[in-house]
Amino acid sequence: TNQKSIGEFFSQHLSFPFLQYKEHLHVAHAEKQFIYDTAGKRYLDFFAGIVTVGVGHCHPKLIEAANKQMNKYWHLSTYYLQDTVKDYATKLLEHFKDDPQLSVCLFVNSGSEANDLALHLAREYTKQHEVISLRNSYHGVVQSTLGLTNITGFKRPYVPGSRVAMNPDPYRGIWGGRYCRDSPIQTNRSCNCSQDHCQASDRYVEQLEELLNYEVSKKKVAGMWIESIQGYGGTVQFPKGYVKRATELVQQNGGLYVADEVQSGFGRTGTHFWGYQAHGAKPDIVVMAKAIANGFPFAAIVTRPEIAKAVGTYFNTYGGNPIGCAVASAVLDVIREEKLQENTHQVGTHLLKRLAKLRDQLPDAVGDVRGKGFLIGMEMVMDKETRKPFPVEKMNAILDRCRHNGLLLGKGGNFGSVFRITPPMCITKEDADFAVDVLEDAIRKEL
Numbered sequence: 001t002n003q004k005s006i007g008e009f010f011s012q013h014l015s016f017p018f019l020q021y022k023e024h025l026h027v028a029h030a031e032k033q034f035i036y037d038t039a040g041k042r043y044l045d046f047f048a049g050i051v052t053v054g055v056g057h058c059h060p061k062l063i064e065a066a067n068k069q070m071n072k073y074w075h076l077s078t079y080y081l082q083d084t085v086k087d088y089a090t091k092l093l094e095h096f097k098d099d100p101q102l103s104v105c106l107f108v109n110s111g112s113e114a115n116d117l118a119l120h121l122a123r124e125y126t127k128q129h130e131v132i133s134l135r136n137s138y139h140g141v142v143q144s145t146l147g148l149t150n151i152t153g154f155k156r157p158y159v160p161g162s163r164v165a166m167n168p169d170p171y172r173g174i175w176g177g178r179y180c181r182d183s184p185i186q187t188n189r190s191c192n193c194s195q196d197h198c199q200a201s202d203r204y205v206e207q208l209e210e211l212l213n214y215e216v217s218k219k220k221v222a223g224m225w226i227e228s229i230q231g232y233g234g235t236v237q238f239p240k241g242y243v244k245r246a247t248e249l250v251q252q253n254g255g256l257y258v259a260d261e262v263q264s265g266f267g268r269t270g271t272h273f274w275g276y277q278a279h280g281a282k283p284d285i286v287v288m289a290k291a292i293a294n295g296f297p298f299a300a301i302v303t304r305p306e307i308a309k310a311v312g313t314y315f316n317t318y319g320g321n322p323i324g325c326a327v328a329s330a331v332l333d334v335i336r337e338e339k340l341q342e343n344t345h346q347v348g349t350h351l352l353k354r355l356a357k358l359r360d361q362l363p364d365a366v367g368d369v370r371g372k373g374f375l376i377g378m379e380m381v382m383d384k385e386t387r388k389p390f391p392v393e394k395m396n397a398i399l400d401r402c403r404h405n406g407l408l409l410g411k412g413g414n415f416g417s418v419f420r421i422t423p424p425m426c427i428t429k430e431d432a433d434f435a436v437d438v439l440e441d442a443i444r445k446e447l
């Protein structure tokens with residue numbers, strides 16, 4: 001009854017559109033990779049608070065860091081020197097050694113606010129106005145970033161100065177397969193490879209060039225925003241070469257490349273600390289949030305000094321909050337000390353292999369498995385030929401069954417047909433195996 005009444009309260013007085021389960025999950029507490037409900041049932045959390053809880057729930061080192069800082073001071077403003085802020089900035093910038101020009105941090109409070117500031121900087125610095133982002137992208141939902149977010153449901157039909165480039169999605173994109181010798185030619189669909197021989201990137205880069213030449217009115221582009229792996233859009237991995245070539249093209253036209261690392265940063269892809277590093281691309285602004293402080297409201301951008309200076313005076317009351325800095329600093333320590341990026345690579349590779357096996361066993365349901373590290377997507381289809389997306393009822397039935405058996409997952413993609421598998425980076429191989437077993441059982445019952 002308590003659960004029922006709190007459910008009613010949420011639907012009447014709070015606007016929480018994403019409450020995910022038919023029977024709401026009422027959380028009591030959380031620890032490491034686990035969430036416990038008010039009845040004491042334990043769930044393995046494979047969504048990590050929407051890709052946010054990187055080092056696990058309630059990590060003791062983070063609690064200690066927050067407590068220590070709370071007892072010193074909570075907030076002073078930007079008028080005073082503070083070691084906590086300086087120490088964190090120093091530590092964060094150590095992760096940009098491959099481009100020492102990325103040497104200025106600006107602290108804000110959320111991913112949307114960070115992208116809003118990046119937009120402000122890009123326009124002021126370039127003195128150009130138009131911005132480009134990819135179809136299905138998600139960069140936040142404050143008014144300004146609605147011009148960058150293109151996924152259905154959030155996208156607004158027309159925001160002045162915003163342009164949408166074709167999404168180089170190897171599974172659902174309009175080009176790809178015909179340009180790759182490994183493509184399933186019979187369906188005339190895209191392949192899903194990142195091989196050198198795959199020329200899918202060429203078509204998308206040509207389309208971007210067309211956009212720059214004929215729509216954006218060349219030399220008017222302030223920047224292009226790209227998630228290094230597209231998160232909410234369905235864990236889309238871009239074909240080899242695209243990000244580097246697309247962003248260089250924008251840079252040649254005087255625009256900036258803004259790497260949105262809100263989901264793909266802080267080691268989550270396993271192979272690199274930042275997702276853009278895998279593309280060999282050179283961002284002008286890097287945007288980060290979510291895992292930066294494991295869920296404590298904190299976000300940042302890192303850029304070059306001349307870009308940071310372009311706005312003149314910038315002020316943000318809560319930006320760089322000392323408790324946020326202390327927690328974010330502990331996050332970096334924990335990732336290093338507990339080798340969480342390495343664990344993400346190892347266990348993530350194992351998890352991907354097991355999911356790929358499931359795709360091979362159930363090709364008419366599991367259409368695609370993709371991603372890296374612990375940023376994994378599993379796209380569900382009615383059959384492998386048409387790739388018709390799984391309907392929402394089937395997706396929800398699987399989510400409910402997983403939840404019943406102690407596993408929490410996410411959902412995304414333009415059709416809501418992609419399971420998003422993004423656990424905290426501390427999970428074990430046994431957790432991964434448990435999750436795949438539960439998911440497989442739930443899918444099989446739905447066939």
Ligand code: PMP
Nearest residue numbers: 110111112138139140231262263
């Ligand atoms: N960029 C990306 C890639 C995101 O996934 C999100 C959040 N889902 C945002 C920006 C916006 O972050 P926030 O919700 O903290 O405003």
